[in-house]
Amino acid sequence: MKKTTQRNKVDPEIPTGSMADIAFLLIVFFMLTTVIAINRGIFFKVPEPAEDEKPQDIKEAAIYLHVTDDGQFIMDQKPAQLNDIKPYCRQKLTVNPNKPLIIHCAANARYQDMINLLDEVKQLEEEMYGEFNRGKPLKEQKRIRITIPTLEEAERYQNL
Amino acid sequence: MKLKRGAKIESYVPTAPMSDIAFLLIVFFMITSTFPVDRSFVNLPGAELRFQVEDKSAAWIIAYQSNRNVFLKVSDGKSMSQPLEEQKPFPVDRLEAWVYRQSVDNPGQLFLLKVDKSISYFWVDKIIMAIKNANTVRNIVFLAAAEKSF
Numbered sequence: 001m002k003k004t005t006q007r008n009k010v011d012p013e014i015p016t017g018s019m020a021d022i023a024f025l026l027i028v029f030f031m032l033t034t035v036i037a038i039n040r041g042i043f044f045k046v047p048e049p050a051e052d053e054k055p056q057d058i059k060e061a062a063i064y065l066h067v068t069d070d071g072q073f074i075m076d077q078k079p080a081q082l083n084d085i086k087p088y089c090r091q092k093l094t095v096n097p098n099k100p101l102i103i104h105c106a107a108n109a110r111y112q113d114m115i116n117l118l119d120e121v122k123q124l125e126e127e128m129y130g131e132f133n134r135g136k137p138l139k140e141q142k143r144i145r146i147t148i149p150t151l152e153e154a155e156r157y158q159n160l
Numbered sequence: 161m162k163l164k165r166g167a168k169i170e171s172y173v174p175t176a177p178m179s180d181i182a183f184l185l186i187v188f189f190m191i192t193s194t195f196p197v198d199r200s201f202v203n204l205p206g207a208e209l210r211f212q213v214e215d216k217s218a219a220w221i222i223a224y225q226s227n228r229n230v231f232l233k234v235s236d237g238k239s240m241s242q243p244l245e246e247q248k249p250f251p252v253d254r255l256e257a258w259v260y261r262q263s264v265d266n267p268g269q270l271f272l273l274k275v276d277k278s279i280s281y282f283w284v285d286k287i288i289m290a291i292k293n294a295n296t297v298r299n300i301v302f303l304a305a306a307e308k309s310f
Contacts, residue, residue, distance in 0.1 A: 016176070016179065017175070019179045020175060020178045020179045020182055023179050023182030023183055023185075023186060024182055026182075026186050027182060027185050027186055027189065030186065030189030030190065030193055031189065033193065033195075034189055034192070034193040034194075038212060039212070039213045039272065039301075039303055040210035040211060040212050040213065040303070040304065040306075041207075041210055041211060041213060041272065041273075041301040041302050041303035041304045042207055042209070042210065042211065042301065042302045042304055043211040043299070043300075043301050044299075044300050044301070044302065045298060045299055046291065046292065046297060046298050046299070046300060048298075067281070105281040105284075105285070106281065107280065107281060107282040107285065108280050108281070108282065109280065109281045110277065110278060110279075110280060110281065111205055111275055111276070111277055111278070111279050111280070111281055111283075111284050112205040112206070112277040112278070113281075114281055114284065115205035115206075115207055115277070115302060115304060116205075116207075118207075118302065119207040119208055119209060119304070122207075122209045123208060123209045126209055138299075148288060150285050150288055150289040150292060151282070151285045151289075152289065
Protein backbone atom coordinates (compact mmCIF):
# COMPACT_ATOMS: atom_id res chain seq x y z
CA MET A 1 0.00 0.00 0.00
CA LYS A 2 1.14 3.49 -0.83
CA LYS A 3 2.11 5.52 2.16
CA THR A 4 0.16 8.82 2.47
CA THR A 5 2.47 11.81 2.29
CA GLN A 6 2.65 13.84 5.48
CA ARG A 7 1.86 17.50 4.93
CA ASN A 8 3.90 20.32 6.40
CA LYS A 9 3.12 20.58 10.09
CA VAL A 10 1.36 23.87 10.97
CA ASP A 11 2.37 25.23 14.37
CA PRO A 12 -0.61 26.12 16.60
CA GLU A 13 -0.67 29.84 17.37
CA ILE A 14 -3.01 32.55 18.55
CA PRO A 15 -3.09 35.34 15.98
CA THR A 16 -1.89 38.46 17.70
CA GLY A 17 -1.72 40.72 14.69
CA SER A 18 -5.04 42.41 15.45
CA MET A 19 -4.19 42.91 19.13
CA ALA A 20 -2.16 46.02 18.40
CA ASP A 21 -5.07 47.43 16.39
CA ILE A 22 -7.46 46.96 19.31
CA ALA A 23 -4.92 48.37 21.74
CA PHE A 24 -4.35 51.49 19.67
CA LEU A 25 -8.09 51.93 19.28
CA LEU A 26 -8.38 51.93 23.07
CA ILE A 27 -5.50 54.39 23.35
CA VAL A 28 -7.20 56.76 20.92
CA PHE A 29 -10.41 56.47 22.95
CA PHE A 30 -8.67 57.31 26.23
CA MET A 31 -6.69 60.12 24.64
CA LEU A 32 -9.87 61.72 23.34
CA THR A 33 -11.89 61.31 26.50
CA THR A 34 -9.18 62.13 29.03
CA VAL A 35 -9.50 65.52 30.62
CA ILE A 36 -6.61 66.63 32.72
CA ALA A 37 -8.77 68.40 35.24
CA ILE A 38 -6.76 70.74 37.39
CA ASN A 39 -9.04 72.97 39.35
CA ARG A 40 -7.60 76.11 40.79
CA GLY A 41 -9.22 78.87 42.71
CA ILE A 42 -9.08 81.29 45.57
CA PHE A 43 -9.18 79.64 48.96
CA PHE A 44 -11.37 81.26 51.56
CA LYS A 45 -11.80 80.20 55.15
CA VAL A 46 -15.26 80.96 56.48
CA PRO A 47 -14.81 82.65 59.87
CA GLU A 48 -16.15 80.84 62.91
CA PRO A 49 -19.55 82.25 63.91
CA ALA A 50 -19.51 84.47 66.99
CA GLU A 51 -21.01 82.86 70.06
CA ASP A 52 -23.32 85.72 70.90
CA GLU A 53 -24.63 86.00 67.30
CA LYS A 54 -23.24 89.53 67.00
CA PRO A 55 -20.92 90.43 64.15
CA GLN A 56 -17.30 89.84 65.19
CA ASP A 57 -15.73 92.64 63.26
CA ILE A 58 -16.83 96.16 63.92
CA LYS A 59 -16.52 98.30 60.80
CA GLU A 60 -14.42 101.04 62.41
CA ALA A 61 -11.79 98.61 63.68
CA ALA A 62 -11.46 96.72 60.43
CA ILE A 63 -10.20 97.54 56.96
CA TYR A 64 -13.39 98.03 55.03
CA LEU A 65 -13.29 97.28 51.29
CA HIS A 66 -16.41 97.84 49.28
CA VAL A 67 -17.34 97.12 45.66
CA THR A 68 -20.10 99.37 44.38
CA ASP A 69 -22.85 98.39 41.95
CA ASP A 70 -20.88 99.86 39.06
CA GLY A 71 -17.64 98.08 39.97
CA GLN A 72 -15.85 100.95 41.75
CA PHE A 73 -13.76 100.21 44.81
CA ILE A 74 -14.11 102.03 48.11
CA MET A 75 -11.39 101.58 50.71
CA ASP A 76 -12.24 102.75 54.22
CA GLN A 77 -14.84 105.16 52.81
CA LYS A 78 -12.47 106.58 50.16
CA PRO A 79 -12.65 105.79 46.43
CA ALA A 80 -9.67 103.73 45.29
CA GLN A 81 -8.19 101.87 42.34
CA LEU A 82 -7.55 98.15 42.47
CA ASN A 83 -3.79 98.81 42.54
CA ASP A 84 -4.11 100.93 45.71
CA ILE A 85 -5.60 98.13 47.79
CA LYS A 86 -2.49 96.05 48.41
CA PRO A 87 -0.18 98.87 49.64
CA TYR A 88 -2.91 100.33 51.82
CA CYS A 89 -3.78 97.01 53.46
CA ARG A 90 -0.10 96.09 53.86
CA GLN A 91 0.53 99.32 55.74
CA LYS A 92 -2.41 98.69 58.07
CA LEU A 93 -1.62 95.01 58.60
CA THR A 94 2.04 95.65 59.31
CA VAL A 95 0.99 97.77 62.29
CA ASN A 96 -1.68 95.30 63.40
CA PRO A 97 -1.58 91.85 61.73
CA ASN A 98 -4.80 90.83 63.50
CA LYS A 99 -6.79 93.62 61.93
CA PRO A 100 -9.84 92.12 60.25
CA LEU A 101 -10.59 92.90 56.65
CA ILE A 102 -14.16 93.16 55.45
CA ILE A 103 -15.00 92.65 51.79
CA HIS A 104 -18.45 93.97 51.13
CA CYS A 105 -19.96 93.79 47.66
CA ALA A 106 -23.07 95.55 46.46
CA ALA A 107 -25.83 93.29 45.18
CA ASN A 108 -25.49 94.39 41.57
CA ALA A 109 -21.69 94.29 41.43
CA ARG A 110 -20.27 91.68 39.10
CA TYR A 111 -18.83 88.52 40.59
CA GLN A 112 -15.61 89.25 38.66
CA ASP A 113 -15.14 92.52 40.59
CA MET A 114 -15.47 90.73 43.90
CA ILE A 115 -12.92 88.12 42.76
CA ASN A 116 -10.52 90.90 41.62
CA LEU A 117 -10.65 92.39 45.09
CA LEU A 118 -10.29 89.06 46.87
CA ASP A 119 -7.39 88.17 44.57
CA GLU A 120 -5.52 91.35 45.57
CA VAL A 121 -5.99 90.57 49.25
CA LYS A 122 -4.91 86.97 48.75
CA GLN A 123 -1.80 88.13 46.89
CA LEU A 124 -0.96 90.32 49.84
CA GLU A 125 -1.51 87.36 52.19
CA GLU A 126 0.91 85.30 50.10
CA GLU A 127 3.50 88.09 50.15
CA MET A 128 3.20 88.52 53.91
CA TYR A 129 2.87 84.93 55.10
CA GLY A 130 3.71 82.75 52.08
CA GLU A 131 7.22 81.97 53.27
CA PHE A 132 6.05 81.20 56.82
CA ASN A 133 3.14 79.00 55.64
CA ARG A 134 5.19 76.88 53.22
CA GLY A 135 4.87 73.21 54.17
CA LYS A 136 2.75 73.89 57.23
CA PRO A 137 -0.66 72.22 57.71
CA LEU A 138 -3.70 74.38 56.99
CA LYS A 139 -4.49 74.83 60.69
CA GLU A 140 -1.08 76.27 61.54
CA GLN A 141 -0.92 78.69 58.64
CA LYS A 142 -1.10 82.43 59.21
CA ARG A 143 -3.84 84.23 57.31
CA ILE A 144 -5.32 87.67 56.97
CA ARG A 145 -8.64 87.71 58.78
CA ILE A 146 -10.94 88.17 55.81
CA THR A 147 -14.67 88.41 56.30
CA ILE A 148 -17.18 88.44 53.47
CA PRO A 149 -20.46 89.44 55.09
CA THR A 150 -23.65 88.50 53.31
CA LEU A 151 -25.83 91.40 52.16
CA GLU A 152 -28.07 90.78 55.13
CA GLU A 153 -25.16 90.85 57.59
CA ALA A 154 -23.74 94.00 55.98
CA GLU A 155 -27.04 95.74 56.46
CA ARG A 156 -26.97 94.73 60.11
CA TYR A 157 -23.42 96.15 60.51
CA GLN A 158 -24.53 99.46 59.09
CA ASN A 159 -27.39 99.66 61.57
CA LEU A 160 -25.08 99.13 64.52
CA MET B 161 34.81 26.64 -5.73
CA LYS B 162 31.11 27.21 -5.77
CA LEU B 163 29.76 28.83 -2.61
CA LYS B 164 26.78 27.14 -0.99
CA ARG B 165 23.84 29.49 -0.69
CA GLY B 166 22.46 29.61 2.83
CA ALA B 167 18.82 29.67 3.82
CA LYS B 168 17.15 32.91 2.84
CA ILE B 169 16.11 35.05 5.85
CA GLU B 170 13.00 37.06 5.19
CA SER B 171 13.16 40.69 6.29
CA TYR B 172 10.37 41.89 8.55
CA VAL B 173 9.64 44.46 11.23
CA PRO B 174 9.00 42.82 14.61
CA THR B 175 5.55 43.91 15.79
CA ALA B 176 5.23 41.79 18.94
CA PRO B 177 6.47 44.50 21.37
CA MET B 178 4.04 46.95 19.80
CA SER B 179 1.10 45.49 21.68
CA ASP B 180 3.12 45.59 24.92
CA ILE B 181 3.74 49.30 24.44
CA ALA B 182 0.12 49.86 23.48
CA PHE B 183 -1.20 48.12 26.58
CA LEU B 184 1.26 50.01 28.73
CA LEU B 185 -0.16 53.25 27.32
CA ILE B 186 -3.72 52.03 27.92
CA VAL B 187 -2.94 51.26 31.54
CA PHE B 188 -1.37 54.72 31.91
CA PHE B 189 -4.44 56.46 30.49
CA MET B 190 -6.83 54.31 32.52
CA ILE B 191 -5.05 55.23 35.73
CA THR B 192 -4.56 58.91 35.02
CA SER B 193 -7.83 59.77 33.30
CA THR B 194 -10.49 61.40 35.38
CA PHE B 195 -13.96 62.18 34.20
CA PRO B 196 -14.94 65.75 34.98
CA VAL B 197 -17.59 66.23 37.61
CA ASP B 198 -19.19 69.09 35.75
CA ARG B 199 -19.38 69.93 32.07
CA SER B 200 -21.43 73.13 32.33
CA PHE B 201 -20.12 75.97 30.22
CA VAL B 202 -19.13 78.57 32.77
CA ASN B 203 -16.91 81.59 32.17
CA LEU B 204 -14.80 81.58 35.29
CA PRO B 205 -13.52 84.88 36.68
CA GLY B 206 -9.80 85.48 36.29
CA ALA B 207 -7.38 85.65 39.20
CA GLU B 208 -3.60 85.75 39.55
CA LEU B 209 -3.11 83.76 42.72
CA ARG B 210 -4.87 80.42 42.58
CA PHE B 211 -4.76 77.42 44.85
CA GLN B 212 -4.86 73.93 43.37
CA VAL B 213 -7.63 71.68 44.63
CA GLU B 214 -8.26 67.96 44.55
CA ASP B 215 -11.69 67.96 42.96
CA LYS B 216 -12.64 64.40 43.98
CA SER B 217 -12.65 65.28 47.65
CA ALA B 218 -14.71 68.45 47.33
CA ALA B 219 -18.38 69.22 46.87
CA TRP B 220 -19.33 71.42 43.94
CA ILE B 221 -21.82 74.26 43.61
CA ILE B 222 -22.22 75.50 40.05
CA ALA B 223 -24.12 78.66 39.12
CA TYR B 224 -24.63 79.59 35.49
CA GLN B 225 -26.78 81.93 33.51
CA SER B 226 -29.23 80.86 30.85
CA ASN B 227 -31.96 83.01 29.29
CA ARG B 228 -31.36 85.69 31.94
CA ASN B 229 -32.04 83.21 34.72
CA VAL B 230 -29.45 81.82 37.09
CA PHE B 231 -29.49 78.06 37.56
CA LEU B 232 -27.81 75.89 40.13
CA LYS B 233 -26.16 72.52 39.87
CA VAL B 234 -24.51 70.54 42.62
CA SER B 235 -22.24 67.54 42.90
CA ASP B 236 -20.78 65.60 45.79
CA GLY B 237 -17.50 65.42 43.87
CA LYS B 238 -17.90 61.77 42.96
CA SER B 239 -20.88 61.79 40.63
CA MET B 240 -21.79 64.07 37.73
CA SER B 241 -23.34 67.41 38.65
CA GLN B 242 -27.14 67.58 38.65
CA PRO B 243 -29.56 70.50 38.76
CA LEU B 244 -30.75 71.03 42.30
CA GLU B 245 -34.29 71.33 41.08
CA GLU B 246 -35.41 70.80 37.50
CA GLN B 247 -36.91 73.79 35.69
CA LYS B 248 -36.73 76.04 38.74
CA PRO B 249 -34.03 78.72 38.71
CA PHE B 250 -32.01 79.09 41.87
CA PRO B 251 -33.80 77.10 44.58
CA VAL B 252 -31.90 78.71 47.46
CA ASP B 253 -33.86 76.96 50.22
CA ARG B 254 -32.94 73.57 48.79
CA LEU B 255 -29.30 74.67 48.42
CA GLU B 256 -29.03 75.35 52.13
CA ALA B 257 -30.46 71.91 52.95
CA TRP B 258 -28.12 70.26 50.45
CA VAL B 259 -25.04 72.06 51.84
CA TYR B 260 -25.99 71.05 55.36
CA ARG B 261 -26.57 67.38 54.46
CA GLN B 262 -23.37 67.26 52.44
CA SER B 263 -21.23 68.77 55.18
CA VAL B 264 -22.73 66.56 57.89
CA ASP B 265 -22.11 63.43 55.80
CA ASN B 266 -18.53 64.53 55.04
CA PRO B 267 -17.22 66.71 57.88
CA GLY B 268 -14.45 69.10 56.89
CA GLN B 269 -15.29 68.82 53.21
CA LEU B 270 -14.11 71.57 50.89
CA PHE B 271 -16.75 73.33 48.81
CA LEU B 272 -15.91 74.51 45.30
CA LEU B 273 -17.85 77.40 43.83
CA LYS B 274 -17.94 77.38 40.05
CA VAL B 275 -19.74 80.58 39.22
CA ASP B 276 -19.97 82.49 35.95
CA LYS B 277 -18.06 85.77 36.12
CA SER B 278 -20.89 87.81 34.62
CA ILE B 279 -23.40 86.81 37.30
CA SER B 280 -24.28 89.61 39.67
CA TYR B 281 -23.00 89.34 43.23
CA PHE B 282 -26.58 89.06 44.48
CA TRP B 283 -26.61 85.37 43.47
CA VAL B 284 -23.15 84.66 44.85
CA ASP B 285 -24.31 86.19 48.12
CA LYS B 286 -27.18 83.70 48.24
CA ILE B 287 -24.71 80.82 47.86
CA ILE B 288 -22.44 82.23 50.58
CA MET B 289 -25.47 82.73 52.79
CA ALA B 290 -26.54 79.12 52.29
CA ILE B 291 -23.04 77.98 53.23
CA LYS B 292 -22.92 80.22 56.29
CA ASN B 293 -26.41 79.22 57.42
CA ALA B 294 -25.50 75.55 57.22
CA ASN B 295 -22.90 76.50 59.83
CA THR B 296 -20.83 73.39 59.18
CA VAL B 297 -18.66 74.47 56.25
CA ARG B 298 -15.33 76.18 56.90
CA ASN B 299 -13.34 75.94 53.69
CA ILE B 300 -14.50 77.16 50.31
CA VAL B 301 -12.71 77.79 47.03
CA PHE B 302 -13.89 80.27 44.42
CA LEU B 303 -12.79 78.59 41.19
CA ALA B 304 -10.96 80.98 38.90
CA ALA B 305 -9.26 80.97 35.53
CA ALA B 306 -5.68 82.05 34.88
CA GLU B 307 -6.36 85.16 32.87
CA LYS B 308 -7.13 88.23 34.87
CA SER B 309 -10.13 90.10 33.45
CA PHE B 310 -11.85 93.33 34.31
